Amino acid sequence: MSAVMISRKVTRKWEKLPGKNTFCCDGRVMMARQKGVFYLTLFLIIGTCSLFFAFECPYLAVHLSPAIPVFAVLLFVFVMAMLLRTSFSDPGVLPRALPEEANFIEMEIEAANGNVLAGQRPPPRIKNVQINNQIVKLKYCYTCKIFRPPRASHCSICDNCVDRFDHHCPWVGNCVGKRNYRYFYLFTLSLSLLTIYIFAFDIVHVVLRSVDSGFVLVCFFTLWSVVGLTGFHTYLISLNQTTNEDIKGSWSGKNRVQNPYSHKNIFKNCCEVLCGPAYPSVLDRRGVMLEDSSSPAPSDASAASTNKGSNPVSQTTKSSAPLIPNEHTPDEAKPGIGAGTQKSASSPKDEKPPSPTSPNAVAPGVIKESTH
Protein backbone atom coordinates (compact mmCIF):
# COMPACT_ATOMS: atom_id res chain seq x y z
CA MET A 1 0.00 0.00 0.00
CA SER A 2 2.82 2.39 0.88
CA ALA A 3 4.44 1.79 -2.50
CA VAL A 4 1.35 2.88 -4.39
CA MET A 5 1.33 6.60 -5.18
CA ILE A 6 -2.16 7.98 -5.27
CA SER A 7 -2.04 10.63 -7.92
CA ARG A 8 -3.66 13.85 -6.80
CA LYS A 9 -4.41 16.81 -8.92
CA VAL A 10 -1.93 19.48 -7.96
CA THR A 11 -3.51 22.73 -6.83
CA ARG A 12 -1.70 25.73 -8.18
CA LYS A 13 -1.72 29.13 -6.54
CA TRP A 14 -3.68 30.82 -9.32
CA GLU A 15 -6.73 28.77 -8.40
CA LYS A 16 -6.82 30.37 -4.97
CA LEU A 17 -5.95 33.93 -5.89
CA PRO A 18 -8.49 36.48 -4.75
CA GLY A 19 -9.58 39.04 -7.28
CA LYS A 20 -11.78 38.87 -10.32
CA ASN A 21 -9.32 37.63 -12.90
CA THR A 22 -9.75 34.65 -15.14
CA PHE A 23 -6.85 32.33 -15.78
CA CYS A 24 -6.16 30.04 -18.71
CA CYS A 25 -3.54 27.47 -19.65
CA ASP A 26 -3.04 26.41 -16.05
CA GLY A 27 -2.22 29.90 -14.82
CA ARG A 28 -0.01 31.03 -17.69
CA VAL A 29 -2.63 33.44 -19.03
CA MET A 30 -4.25 36.10 -16.85
CA MET A 31 -7.09 38.33 -17.99
CA ALA A 32 -10.01 40.29 -16.66
CA ARG A 33 -13.39 38.69 -16.36
CA GLN A 34 -15.13 40.52 -19.20
CA LYS A 35 -13.46 39.56 -22.44
CA GLY A 36 -16.15 40.46 -24.97
CA VAL A 37 -14.54 43.67 -26.16
CA PHE A 38 -11.18 41.90 -26.45
CA TYR A 39 -12.72 39.40 -28.87
CA LEU A 40 -14.10 42.34 -30.81
CA THR A 41 -10.61 43.85 -31.03
CA LEU A 42 -9.24 40.55 -32.31
CA PHE A 43 -12.04 40.28 -34.84
CA LEU A 44 -11.52 43.82 -36.13
CA ILE A 45 -7.77 43.49 -36.53
CA ILE A 46 -7.80 40.00 -38.02
CA GLY A 47 -10.81 40.77 -40.18
CA THR A 48 -9.41 43.98 -41.60
CA CYS A 49 -6.02 42.45 -42.29
CA SER A 50 -7.56 39.38 -43.90
CA LEU A 51 -9.56 41.54 -46.27
CA PHE A 52 -6.43 43.52 -47.09
CA PHE A 53 -4.37 40.39 -47.76
CA ALA A 54 -7.12 38.73 -49.75
CA PHE A 55 -8.30 41.57 -51.97
CA GLU A 56 -5.56 44.12 -52.24
CA CYS A 57 -2.24 42.42 -51.73
CA PRO A 58 -2.32 40.22 -54.85
CA TYR A 59 -2.74 43.28 -57.03
CA LEU A 60 -0.18 45.34 -55.14
CA ALA A 61 2.38 42.53 -55.07
CA VAL A 62 2.17 42.06 -58.80
CA HIS A 63 1.91 45.66 -59.94
CA LEU A 64 4.04 47.43 -57.35
CA SER A 65 6.28 45.26 -55.20
CA PRO A 66 6.10 41.95 -53.33
CA ALA A 67 7.70 43.66 -50.36
CA ILE A 68 4.42 45.42 -49.63
CA PRO A 69 2.49 42.40 -48.38
CA VAL A 70 5.62 40.99 -46.71
CA PHE A 71 6.03 44.11 -44.60
CA ALA A 72 2.30 44.09 -43.88
CA VAL A 73 2.57 40.52 -42.61
CA LEU A 74 5.50 41.39 -40.33
CA LEU A 75 3.66 44.38 -38.96
CA PHE A 76 0.51 42.32 -38.45
CA VAL A 77 2.48 39.64 -36.53
CA PHE A 78 4.04 42.32 -34.34
CA VAL A 79 0.65 43.88 -33.60
CA MET A 80 -0.82 40.52 -32.62
CA ALA A 81 2.18 39.64 -30.46
CA MET A 82 1.92 42.95 -28.59
CA LEU A 83 -1.84 42.60 -28.17
CA LEU A 84 -1.56 39.10 -26.77
CA ARG A 85 1.31 40.10 -24.49
CA THR A 86 -0.71 42.99 -23.11
CA SER A 87 -3.85 40.95 -22.66
CA PHE A 88 -2.39 37.79 -21.25
CA SER A 89 0.27 39.04 -18.88
CA ASP A 90 0.07 40.06 -15.26
CA PRO A 91 -0.12 43.87 -15.27
CA GLY A 92 1.73 44.15 -11.98
CA VAL A 93 -0.84 42.93 -9.49
CA LEU A 94 0.16 43.35 -5.85
CA PRO A 95 -0.83 40.35 -3.78
CA ARG A 96 -2.98 40.98 -0.74
CA ALA A 97 -1.44 41.11 2.68
CA LEU A 98 -1.43 37.90 4.66
CA PRO A 99 -3.15 38.09 8.06
CA GLU A 100 0.05 38.70 10.05
CA GLU A 101 1.15 41.53 7.81
CA ALA A 102 -2.34 43.05 7.86
CA ASN A 103 -2.37 42.93 11.65
CA PHE A 104 1.09 44.44 11.86
CA ILE A 105 -0.03 47.36 9.71
CA GLU A 106 -3.20 47.73 11.81
CA MET A 107 -1.09 47.94 14.93
CA GLU A 108 1.08 50.62 13.37
CA ILE A 109 -2.00 52.61 12.43
CA GLU A 110 -3.52 52.24 15.87
CA ALA A 111 -0.27 53.29 17.49
CA ALA A 112 -0.04 56.34 15.28
CA ASN A 113 -3.64 57.39 15.70
CA GLY A 114 -3.65 57.08 19.46
CA ASN A 115 -6.96 56.88 21.29
CA VAL A 116 -10.00 57.49 19.18
CA LEU A 117 -13.08 58.25 21.23
CA ALA A 118 -16.01 55.94 20.72
CA GLY A 119 -18.43 57.33 18.20
CA GLN A 120 -15.74 59.44 16.56
CA ARG A 121 -14.74 58.50 13.04
CA PRO A 122 -11.15 57.25 12.97
CA PRO A 123 -8.78 59.41 10.95
CA PRO A 124 -8.17 58.29 7.34
CA ARG A 125 -5.35 55.89 6.80
CA ILE A 126 -2.67 57.78 4.95
CA LYS A 127 1.11 57.63 5.04
CA ASN A 128 3.23 60.48 3.83
CA VAL A 129 6.51 59.77 2.11
CA GLN A 130 8.92 62.16 0.55
CA ILE A 131 9.98 61.44 -3.00
CA ASN A 132 12.30 63.90 -4.72
CA ASN A 133 11.34 66.74 -2.34
CA GLN A 134 7.67 66.13 -2.90
CA ILE A 135 5.27 64.77 -0.31
CA VAL A 136 3.35 61.85 -1.73
CA LYS A 137 0.40 60.37 0.15
CA LEU A 138 0.13 56.61 0.28
CA LYS A 139 -3.44 55.46 0.71
CA TYR A 140 -4.51 52.36 2.58
CA CYS A 141 -6.40 49.78 0.55
CA TYR A 142 -9.15 48.18 2.62
CA THR A 143 -9.55 45.29 0.23
CA CYS A 144 -5.92 44.33 -0.03
CA LYS A 145 -5.05 45.52 3.50
CA ILE A 146 -1.89 47.28 2.43
CA PHE A 147 -0.66 50.79 2.04
CA ARG A 148 -0.49 51.11 -1.69
CA PRO A 149 2.98 51.89 -3.04
CA PRO A 150 3.28 55.19 -4.91
CA ARG A 151 1.54 55.11 -8.30
CA ALA A 152 -0.32 51.92 -7.45
CA SER A 153 -4.08 51.93 -7.62
CA HIS A 154 -6.90 49.50 -6.99
CA CYS A 155 -8.78 48.35 -10.06
CA SER A 156 -12.39 47.80 -9.13
CA ILE A 157 -13.08 45.67 -12.19
CA CYS A 158 -10.32 43.18 -11.48
CA ASP A 159 -10.44 43.79 -7.71
CA ASN A 160 -6.67 43.99 -7.42
CA CYS A 161 -4.14 46.64 -6.53
CA VAL A 162 -1.94 47.14 -9.57
CA ASP A 163 1.50 48.71 -9.46
CA ARG A 164 1.91 51.82 -11.62
CA PHE A 165 -1.72 51.52 -12.57
CA ASP A 166 -2.46 53.19 -15.87
CA HIS A 167 -6.03 52.19 -16.67
CA HIS A 168 -8.24 49.18 -17.19
CA CYS A 169 -8.56 48.66 -20.92
CA PRO A 170 -11.61 46.68 -22.07
CA TRP A 171 -10.18 46.53 -25.61
CA VAL A 172 -7.33 44.35 -24.40
CA GLY A 173 -9.38 42.73 -21.66
CA ASN A 174 -6.89 43.49 -18.90
CA CYS A 175 -5.48 46.23 -16.70
CA VAL A 176 -2.54 48.19 -18.01
CA GLY A 177 0.11 48.57 -15.34
CA LYS A 178 3.81 48.47 -14.71
CA ARG A 179 4.51 45.13 -16.32
CA ASN A 180 2.53 45.46 -19.52
CA TYR A 181 2.47 49.20 -20.22
CA ARG A 182 5.26 49.05 -22.77
CA TYR A 183 3.51 46.22 -24.62
CA PHE A 184 0.31 48.25 -24.63
CA TYR A 185 2.13 51.28 -26.00
CA LEU A 186 3.88 49.25 -28.68
CA PHE A 187 0.53 47.69 -29.54
CA THR A 188 -1.12 51.08 -30.11
CA LEU A 189 1.94 52.36 -31.97
CA SER A 190 2.24 49.37 -34.26
CA LEU A 191 -1.51 49.29 -34.80
CA SER A 192 -1.37 52.94 -35.84
CA LEU A 193 1.39 52.13 -38.30
CA LEU A 194 -0.52 49.14 -39.61
CA THR A 195 -3.69 51.17 -40.04
CA ILE A 196 -1.83 53.98 -41.80
CA TYR A 197 -0.08 51.43 -44.00
CA ILE A 198 -3.33 49.70 -44.99
CA PHE A 199 -5.06 53.04 -45.46
CA ALA A 200 -2.29 54.33 -47.70
CA PHE A 201 -2.27 51.24 -49.90
CA ASP A 202 -6.06 51.22 -49.98
CA ILE A 203 -5.95 54.64 -51.53
CA VAL A 204 -3.21 53.57 -53.93
CA HIS A 205 -5.29 50.57 -54.92
CA VAL A 206 -8.42 52.63 -55.37
CA VAL A 207 -6.57 55.17 -57.48
CA LEU A 208 -4.81 52.58 -59.64
CA ARG A 209 -7.82 50.44 -60.29
CA SER A 210 -10.52 53.06 -59.99
CA VAL A 211 -12.36 50.64 -57.75
CA ASP A 212 -14.84 51.91 -55.24
CA SER A 213 -13.80 50.92 -51.76
CA GLY A 214 -15.85 51.59 -48.67
CA PHE A 215 -12.98 49.95 -46.90
CA VAL A 216 -11.15 53.28 -47.00
CA LEU A 217 -13.76 54.91 -44.82
CA VAL A 218 -13.47 52.25 -42.09
CA CYS A 219 -9.71 52.67 -42.05
CA PHE A 220 -10.06 56.42 -41.85
CA PHE A 221 -12.10 56.40 -38.66
CA THR A 222 -10.05 53.63 -37.03
CA LEU A 223 -6.92 55.53 -37.92
CA TRP A 224 -7.86 58.69 -36.08
CA SER A 225 -8.88 56.95 -32.88
CA VAL A 226 -5.83 54.69 -32.74
CA VAL A 227 -3.38 57.40 -33.77
CA GLY A 228 -4.97 59.72 -31.25
CA LEU A 229 -4.53 57.16 -28.48
CA THR A 230 -0.90 56.58 -29.47
CA GLY A 231 -0.29 60.31 -29.42
CA PHE A 232 -1.85 60.62 -25.98
CA HIS A 233 0.31 57.82 -24.55
CA THR A 234 3.43 59.25 -26.18
CA TYR A 235 2.67 62.49 -24.35
CA LEU A 236 2.20 60.61 -21.08
CA ILE A 237 5.43 58.65 -21.50
CA SER A 238 7.43 61.78 -22.23
CA LEU A 239 6.20 63.23 -18.95
CA ASN A 240 6.41 59.90 -17.08
CA GLN A 241 2.77 60.04 -16.05
CA THR A 242 0.06 57.44 -15.98
CA THR A 243 -3.44 57.82 -17.41
CA ASN A 244 -4.75 57.53 -13.87
CA GLU A 245 -2.61 60.46 -12.67
CA ASP A 246 -3.52 62.50 -15.72
CA ILE A 247 -7.24 62.01 -15.22
CA LYS A 248 -7.05 62.78 -11.53
CA GLY A 249 -4.83 65.78 -12.16
CA SER A 250 -2.31 64.61 -9.59
CA TRP A 251 0.54 66.59 -11.09
CA SER A 252 -1.37 69.28 -12.87
CA GLY A 253 0.74 71.97 -11.29
CA LYS A 254 -1.69 73.56 -8.88
CA ASN A 255 -0.41 74.09 -5.33
CA ARG A 256 3.15 73.78 -6.63
CA VAL A 257 2.71 70.06 -7.03
CA GLN A 258 5.06 68.53 -9.55
CA ASN A 259 5.56 65.03 -10.81
CA PRO A 260 8.30 63.59 -8.60
CA TYR A 261 8.82 60.60 -10.88
CA SER A 262 9.73 62.59 -13.96
CA HIS A 263 13.41 62.93 -14.80
CA LYS A 264 12.65 66.33 -16.34
CA ASN A 265 14.10 65.03 -19.59
CA ILE A 266 11.88 63.58 -22.32
CA PHE A 267 14.52 61.13 -23.51
CA LYS A 268 15.19 59.81 -20.01
CA ASN A 269 11.49 59.44 -19.31
CA CYS A 270 10.94 57.50 -22.52
CA CYS A 271 13.92 55.28 -21.81
CA GLU A 272 12.70 54.48 -18.33
CA VAL A 273 9.25 53.46 -19.49
CA LEU A 274 10.15 51.68 -22.70
CA CYS A 275 13.67 50.38 -22.11
CA GLY A 276 13.58 49.76 -18.40
CA PRO A 277 14.05 46.29 -16.94
CA ALA A 278 11.36 43.69 -17.48
CA TYR A 279 9.75 43.38 -14.07
CA PRO A 280 8.88 39.88 -12.93
CA SER A 281 5.44 38.95 -11.72
CA VAL A 282 5.17 38.68 -7.93
CA LEU A 283 2.03 36.60 -8.11
CA ASP A 284 3.59 33.17 -8.61
CA ARG A 285 0.52 31.88 -10.39
CA ARG A 286 1.96 28.50 -11.25
CA GLY A 287 3.45 27.75 -7.86
CA VAL A 288 2.08 24.67 -6.18
CA MET A 289 -0.14 25.28 -3.19
CA LEU A 290 1.15 23.76 0.02
CA GLU A 291 -1.45 22.00 2.05
CA ASP A 292 -0.15 23.20 5.42
CA SER A 293 -0.89 26.43 7.23
CA SER A 294 1.87 28.32 5.44
CA SER A 295 -0.14 28.31 2.20
CA PRO A 296 -0.92 31.90 1.30
CA ALA A 297 -4.64 32.15 0.82
CA PRO A 298 -6.77 29.22 1.89
CA SER A 299 -8.90 31.50 4.05
CA ASP A 300 -9.11 34.04 1.28
CA ALA A 301 -10.08 31.36 -1.20
CA SER A 302 -13.19 30.46 0.70
CA ALA A 303 -14.14 34.10 0.63
CA ALA A 304 -13.11 34.46 -2.98
CA SER A 305 -16.45 33.54 -4.40
CA THR A 306 -18.59 35.27 -1.80
CA ASN A 307 -17.88 38.28 0.34
CA LYS A 308 -14.36 39.48 0.04
CA GLY A 309 -14.52 41.88 2.93
CA SER A 310 -14.51 44.54 0.28
CA ASN A 311 -17.71 46.05 1.59
CA PRO A 312 -16.66 49.51 2.70
CA VAL A 313 -18.91 49.58 5.76
CA SER A 314 -17.52 46.40 7.25
CA GLN A 315 -13.94 47.55 6.73
CA THR A 316 -14.22 50.70 8.79
CA THR A 317 -15.66 48.75 11.71
CA LYS A 318 -12.94 46.15 11.37
CA SER A 319 -10.28 48.69 12.26
CA SER A 320 -11.40 48.57 15.90
CA ALA A 321 -11.46 44.77 16.02
CA PRO A 322 -9.17 43.09 18.55
CA LEU A 323 -5.59 42.78 17.32
CA ILE A 324 -2.92 40.22 18.10
CA PRO A 325 -1.63 41.26 21.52
CA ASN A 326 2.01 42.18 21.44
CA GLU A 327 3.98 43.74 24.26
CA HIS A 328 6.26 45.50 21.78
CA THR A 329 4.64 48.59 20.45
CA PRO A 330 6.26 49.15 17.08
CA ASP A 331 7.99 52.48 16.81
CA GLU A 332 7.86 52.24 13.07
CA ALA A 333 4.95 54.66 12.92
CA LYS A 334 5.60 57.00 10.08
CA PRO A 335 5.29 60.75 10.53
CA GLY A 336 2.20 62.22 9.10
CA ILE A 337 -0.33 59.52 9.87
CA GLY A 338 -3.16 61.52 11.23
CA ALA A 339 -6.22 63.52 10.49
CA GLY A 340 -6.76 64.76 7.06
CA THR A 341 -9.60 65.89 4.94
CA GLN A 342 -9.28 62.98 2.55
CA LYS A 343 -12.32 60.84 2.12
CA SER A 344 -10.36 57.66 1.79
CA ALA A 345 -11.64 56.26 5.10
CA SER A 346 -15.22 56.16 4.00
CA SER A 347 -14.71 55.38 0.37
CA PRO A 348 -11.93 52.86 -0.05
CA LYS A 349 -13.00 52.26 -3.58
CA ASP A 350 -12.58 55.88 -4.57
CA GLU A 351 -10.73 54.64 -7.63
CA LYS A 352 -14.01 53.60 -9.17
CA PRO A 353 -15.37 56.93 -10.45
CA PRO A 354 -12.22 58.16 -12.19
CA SER A 355 -11.36 54.91 -13.96
CA PRO A 356 -12.18 55.37 -17.63
CA THR A 357 -14.20 52.26 -18.24
CA SER A 358 -17.58 51.53 -19.64
CA PRO A 359 -20.35 51.82 -17.05
CA ASN A 360 -21.63 48.40 -18.00
CA ALA A 361 -18.41 46.84 -16.85
CA VAL A 362 -18.51 48.57 -13.48
CA ALA A 363 -22.19 48.10 -12.68
CA PRO A 364 -22.28 44.31 -12.26
CA GLY A 365 -19.35 44.50 -9.85
CA VAL A 366 -21.08 47.18 -7.81
CA ILE A 367 -24.30 45.21 -7.55
CA LYS A 368 -22.46 42.08 -6.52
CA GLU A 369 -20.61 43.74 -3.68
CA SER A 370 -23.63 45.39 -2.19
CA THR A 371 -25.41 42.10 -1.69
CA HIS A 372 -22.71 40.85 0.64
Add this chain to the structure above:
Amino acid sequence: MATEFHNLQELRHSASLATKVFIQRDYSDSTICKFQTKFPAELDSRIERSLFEVTMKTLNCYYAEAEKIGGQSYLEGCLACATAYIIFLCMETRYEKILKKISMYIQEQNEKVYAPRGLLLTDPIERGMRVIEISIFEDSGSTSSSSSGSSPTSSTAQ
Protein backbone atom coordinates in the same frame (compact mmCIF):
# COMPACT_ATOMS: atom_id res chain seq x y z
CA MET B 1 27.82 24.07 7.41
CA ALA B 2 25.98 20.88 8.31
CA THR B 3 25.42 22.17 11.83
CA GLU B 4 23.76 25.39 10.61
CA PHE B 5 21.53 23.50 8.21
CA HIS B 6 20.47 21.24 11.01
CA ASN B 7 19.60 24.29 13.09
CA LEU B 8 17.50 25.79 10.34
CA GLN B 9 15.47 22.61 10.11
CA GLU B 10 15.12 22.52 13.86
CA LEU B 11 13.91 26.07 13.77
CA ARG B 12 11.11 25.26 11.40
CA HIS B 13 9.91 22.15 13.14
CA SER B 14 10.51 22.45 16.85
CA ALA B 15 10.71 26.14 17.70
CA SER B 16 7.47 28.03 18.07
CA LEU B 17 6.81 31.26 16.31
CA ALA B 18 6.65 34.18 18.68
CA THR B 19 6.07 37.12 16.41
CA LYS B 20 6.87 38.58 13.03
CA VAL B 21 8.45 41.87 12.13
CA PHE B 22 7.90 43.46 8.74
CA ILE B 23 10.54 45.69 7.19
CA GLN B 24 8.73 48.11 4.92
CA ARG B 25 9.75 49.59 1.65
CA ASP B 26 11.71 52.81 1.49
CA TYR B 27 10.19 55.06 -1.16
CA SER B 28 12.52 58.00 -0.77
CA ASP B 29 14.25 57.13 -4.04
CA SER B 30 11.02 56.99 -6.02
CA THR B 31 9.45 53.65 -6.87
CA ILE B 32 12.58 51.50 -7.10
CA CYS B 33 12.69 48.48 -4.83
CA LYS B 34 14.49 49.44 -1.66
CA PHE B 35 13.90 48.43 1.94
CA GLN B 36 14.32 50.47 5.06
CA THR B 37 17.52 49.82 6.94
CA LYS B 38 16.17 51.08 10.25
CA PHE B 39 16.77 48.48 12.95
CA PRO B 40 13.48 47.27 14.43
CA ALA B 41 13.16 47.35 18.21
CA GLU B 42 11.94 43.76 18.39
CA LEU B 43 15.28 42.47 17.16
CA ASP B 44 17.25 44.45 19.70
CA SER B 45 18.05 41.51 21.90
CA ARG B 46 18.32 38.98 19.11
CA ILE B 47 20.84 40.14 16.60
CA GLU B 48 23.62 42.67 16.32
CA ARG B 49 22.66 45.86 14.55
CA SER B 50 25.64 45.68 12.23
CA LEU B 51 24.76 42.22 10.92
CA PHE B 52 21.22 43.28 10.20
CA GLU B 53 22.35 46.41 8.40
CA VAL B 54 24.79 44.45 6.27
CA THR B 55 22.00 42.13 5.18
CA MET B 56 19.66 45.01 4.33
CA LYS B 57 22.29 46.99 2.48
CA THR B 58 23.34 43.97 0.43
CA LEU B 59 19.73 43.25 -0.48
CA ASN B 60 19.19 46.88 -1.46
CA CYS B 61 22.29 46.72 -3.65
CA TYR B 62 21.01 43.64 -5.42
CA TYR B 63 17.65 45.25 -6.10
CA ALA B 64 19.29 48.46 -7.28
CA GLU B 65 21.38 46.45 -9.70
CA ALA B 66 18.30 44.65 -11.00
CA GLU B 67 16.41 47.87 -11.58
CA LYS B 68 19.31 49.84 -13.00
CA ILE B 69 18.46 51.53 -16.26
CA GLY B 70 21.66 51.41 -18.21
CA GLY B 71 23.38 49.80 -21.14
CA GLN B 72 22.42 46.25 -20.32
CA SER B 73 18.74 46.96 -19.80
CA TYR B 74 18.58 48.97 -23.05
CA LEU B 75 20.23 46.15 -24.94
CA GLU B 76 17.88 43.59 -23.47
CA GLY B 77 14.87 45.80 -24.18
CA CYS B 78 15.81 46.55 -27.77
CA LEU B 79 16.70 42.97 -28.57
CA ALA B 80 13.46 41.74 -27.08
CA CYS B 81 11.45 44.38 -28.95
CA ALA B 82 13.07 43.39 -32.23
CA THR B 83 11.89 39.82 -31.70
CA ALA B 84 8.40 40.99 -30.63
CA TYR B 85 9.29 39.87 -27.08
CA ILE B 86 9.11 36.24 -28.11
CA ILE B 87 12.64 35.87 -26.79
CA PHE B 88 11.31 36.33 -23.26
CA LEU B 89 9.54 33.01 -23.60
CA CYS B 90 12.88 31.24 -23.91
CA MET B 91 15.31 33.46 -22.08
CA GLU B 92 15.50 34.50 -18.45
CA THR B 93 15.53 38.25 -17.98
CA ARG B 94 18.29 40.00 -16.08
CA TYR B 95 15.89 40.83 -13.26
CA GLU B 96 14.97 37.19 -12.84
CA LYS B 97 18.62 36.19 -12.71
CA ILE B 98 19.25 38.70 -9.96
CA LEU B 99 16.17 37.53 -8.07
CA LYS B 100 17.67 34.05 -8.03
CA LYS B 101 20.88 35.46 -6.62
CA ILE B 102 18.88 37.29 -3.96
CA SER B 103 17.05 34.10 -3.08
CA MET B 104 20.33 32.26 -2.60
CA TYR B 105 21.76 35.09 -0.56
CA ILE B 106 18.76 35.11 1.76
CA GLN B 107 19.01 31.36 2.21
CA GLU B 108 22.70 31.67 3.00
CA GLN B 109 22.05 34.46 5.49
CA ASN B 110 19.33 32.42 7.14
CA GLU B 111 21.63 29.45 7.52
CA LYS B 112 24.64 31.35 8.74
CA VAL B 113 23.37 34.35 10.65
CA TYR B 114 19.66 34.30 11.39
CA ALA B 115 18.73 30.72 12.19
CA PRO B 116 21.36 30.41 14.94
CA ARG B 117 19.71 33.43 16.54
CA GLY B 118 16.19 32.08 16.22
CA LEU B 119 15.21 34.33 13.33
CA LEU B 120 14.09 33.63 9.78
CA LEU B 121 14.05 35.96 6.82
CA THR B 122 11.39 35.50 4.15
CA ASP B 123 12.26 36.41 0.59
CA PRO B 124 10.32 39.61 -0.27
CA ILE B 125 9.20 38.15 -3.60
CA GLU B 126 6.92 35.84 -1.63
CA ARG B 127 5.24 38.88 -0.11
CA GLY B 128 4.81 40.80 -3.34
CA MET B 129 8.08 42.73 -2.88
CA ARG B 130 6.31 44.82 -0.27
CA VAL B 131 7.98 43.74 2.95
CA ILE B 132 10.81 41.65 4.30
CA GLU B 133 9.20 39.40 6.86
CA ILE B 134 11.38 38.40 9.79
CA SER B 135 9.96 35.60 11.91
CA ILE B 136 11.10 35.56 15.50
CA PHE B 137 11.09 32.12 17.04
CA GLU B 138 11.10 31.07 20.61
CA ASP B 139 12.60 27.77 21.53
CA SER B 140 9.72 25.72 22.94
CA GLY B 141 12.03 24.45 25.69
CA SER B 142 13.32 27.80 26.94
CA THR B 143 11.24 30.13 29.09
CA SER B 144 12.71 33.52 28.32
CA SER B 145 12.18 35.10 24.95
CA SER B 146 15.11 37.43 25.23
CA SER B 147 17.83 34.81 24.91
CA SER B 148 18.45 33.23 21.56
CA GLY B 149 18.51 29.79 23.01
CA SER B 150 17.06 28.00 20.03
CA SER B 151 20.41 26.61 19.03
CA PRO B 152 22.19 24.95 21.90
CA THR B 153 25.25 24.41 19.73
CA SER B 154 25.56 27.93 18.47
CA SER B 155 27.96 27.99 15.60
CA THR B 156 30.14 31.00 15.15
CA ALA B 157 30.37 31.05 11.42
CA GLN B 158 29.58 34.71 10.76
